[in-house]
Amino acid sequence: MSFYTSLNGLKNAQTDLGVISNNIANAETNGFKKSTVAFSDIVAGSAFTNPKLLIGIGATVEAINQNFKQGPVEQTGNALDLVVNGDGFFTTKSAISGDTLYTRNGSFEIDQNGYLVRGNGNQLQAFATDAAGNVTGTTPQSVQIPATNATGAQFAGVAVGKNGVITASYADGTNVAVGQIALATFLSPGGLRQEGSSNWTSTGLSGTATYGGPDSGFYGGILSGALERSNVDLSEEMVGLITAQRNFQANAKAIDTASQISQTIINMHT
Incomplete structure (x- = not known):
């Protein structure tokens, strides 16, 4: 024996x-x-x-x-490098399967179609807002930044606030909110399934995702210009x-x- x-x-x-x-x-x-x-x-x-x-x-x-x-935070200076300063996961849609993925890696960029994506092409999900940044929808959807505004002015830059509102700036000096980042939390995050590339998917053990806006309730605020490193x-x-x-x-x-x-x-x- x-x-x-x-x-x-x-x-x-x-x-x-x-x-x-x-x-x-x-x-x-x-x-x-x-x-x-x-x-x-x-x-x-x-x-x-x-x-x-x-x-x-x-x-x-x-x-x-x-x-x-939470892992250490490293300053990068890139406006689309984002950190959830507290509880919550960024929500993305897989570019390959269309599955919903959750991540703490907030390294995003703008693709050729104006969508906010991670390097693997997964699209960031956000709540719809009006031009002033007031939330108008509760269903997360892909964030797309128009190349021009209503007057035809060209896109000039983007900023993300602590409350997760994504604001696009245009050459004529106007600013337009295009969405608020949707954060996801789980009753039992330890039950999330690892999918690689710092992505997780929900399972019966984790429970379904509960969505909310950053810097409200128990959802962490967004820190722009930084990345969360490994813990x-x-x-x-x-x-x-x-x-x-x-x-x-x-x-x-x-x-x-x-x-x-x-x-x-x-x-x-x-």
Whole structure:
């Protein structure tokens, strides 16, 4: 039995090493959220087993939990680099599948059609507003900036306020609001499914998204000209890496010891 107990220990240590390695690999990924492995012990026995004589049979991976603590903020000076300063996820529409994706990576740009997109082409979702910035709709939709305003003046620039209102400026000096960023929150963000590129999708474990405007209620305000970096602490991960390595070595040594004991017993019989 000791062989299988230690083998489970080796597998668990390998899982821990894999999660830590992924954290370290994404230490420079904007909007990335680190994960940690939670283990639980395994005990097997029947109703007739003396509880004082129960022996555990190892451990198993109970969960790989995501940590959504906010990462450090880096100033960039780009008006379309955005940070949610508090709770909430940016909502985007996948350019490939049309699926709704959620992200903390606020690196946006304007594409050739005037849509606000991330580098992968996913379109930022916002609430409709009038020209003054008053919200007129509650259904998130893609944000598109007109190349010219009503008088034919050319687009000159864009700004995003703390309340998430996106304002386009034109060559004739006029400013027109084109939408308010729609932030999403979840009852259990730990249940979100990782999709890569700092994107998540909702699941039955996370619950459905609840949308709201930035800087209102429990939704964080928008900080323009900055990006949220990964929340991975390299010092903490290095300590965890050493611990996982020692755990792996200890389980390997336990297997070696059990093998030696078995060989000794076999030699006694021969």
